[in-house]
Amino acid sequence: xxxxxxxxxxxxxxxxATTTKVIAWIEEAAAQNVELVAFPETFLSGYPxxxxxTGGARxxxxxxxxxxxxxxxxxxxxxxxxxRQITEAVRDLGVFLYLGTTERAASSARGTVFCTLVAIxxxxxxxxxxxxxMPTHEERLVWGSGDGHGLRVHRYAGTRIGGLNCWENWxxxxxxxxxxxxxxxxxxxxxxxxxNSADITRFIALEGRVFSLAVNGLISLSDVxxxxxxxxxxxxxxxxxxxxxxxxxAAPDGTWVAPPVVGQERL
Numbered sequence: 001x002x003x004x005x006x007x008x009x010x011x012x013x014x015x016x017a018t019t020t021k022v023i024a025w026i027e028e029a030a031a032q033n034v035e036l037v038a039f040p041e042t043f044l045s046g047y048p049x050x051x052x053x054t055g056g057a058r059x060x061x062x063x064x065x066x067x068x069x070x071x072x073x074x075x076x077x078x079x080x081x082x083x084r085q086i087t088e089a090v091r092d093l094g095v096f097l098y099l100g101t102t103e104r105a106a107s108s109a110r111g112t113v114f115c116t117l118v119a120i121x122x123x124x125x126x127x128x129x130x131x132x133x134m135p136t137h138e139e140r141l142v143w144g145s146g147d148g149h150g151l152r153v154h155r156y157a158g159t160r161i162g163g164l165n166c167w168e169n170w171x172x173x174x175x176x177x178x179x180x181x182x183x184x185x186x187x188x189x190x191x192x193x194x195x196n197s198a199d200i201t202r203f204i205a206l207e208g209r210v211f212s213l214a215v216n217g218l219i220s221l222s223d224v225x226x227x228x229x230x231x232x233x234x235x236x237x238x239x240x241x242x243x244x245x246x247x248x249x250a251a252p253d254g255t256w257v258a259p260p261v262v263g264q265e266r267l
Contacts, residue, residue, distance in 0.1 A: 005215035040217030075104035153181035163187035192243025
């Protein structure tokens, strides 16, 4: 199986533009005979990196409320047009997809955003939606807790494939839930921190005797829309690069098939 990690910048908080970019990158993957491609955590429509830089836990803060409202508005529903368009592209191009999304619940929980890893099969459409079991640190300010419903391995092109969101990859029980289903290719999606993903990518390969694909994203201050409610505070924080990539692929013996790449968009 030929696989790829889509280390890309989202069109942050713009689900329509990000959907267009996802489809373009799937098209590029298909042109290179890729059978499976994975995108970073919450690529559609963006990781909530502002929380740790702007006092995200401040109680009753007007700007934080407006920031969350913008984030909620940019989240996508699983039955919405973005996932539908991407599913059609996956079907037409014949590429299995793992896509990190910010999911807005479609029921009574419409005020909640989930960090959801969506698996889309060319022949069967959406085959799983895995909501992150427990958001990490400040993520709990904006994401709801998930459950084990999405801890599923899928068979595609003769290979058993599973995936986890970010820090879940450091949770032994989550990993073993996939190993126990005969996982052969493990996909881990991250916002973009090489320090957090490099060691665990090789460890998962060794522990599970699996191929281990880690996909990281890129986000910089220049990617943030000028009208984001906390843009001035982000400028004052003095940090310009929030997510720096670090995607890579390791073999079952722990060696790098594709060593980590930092700081550039690349398939």
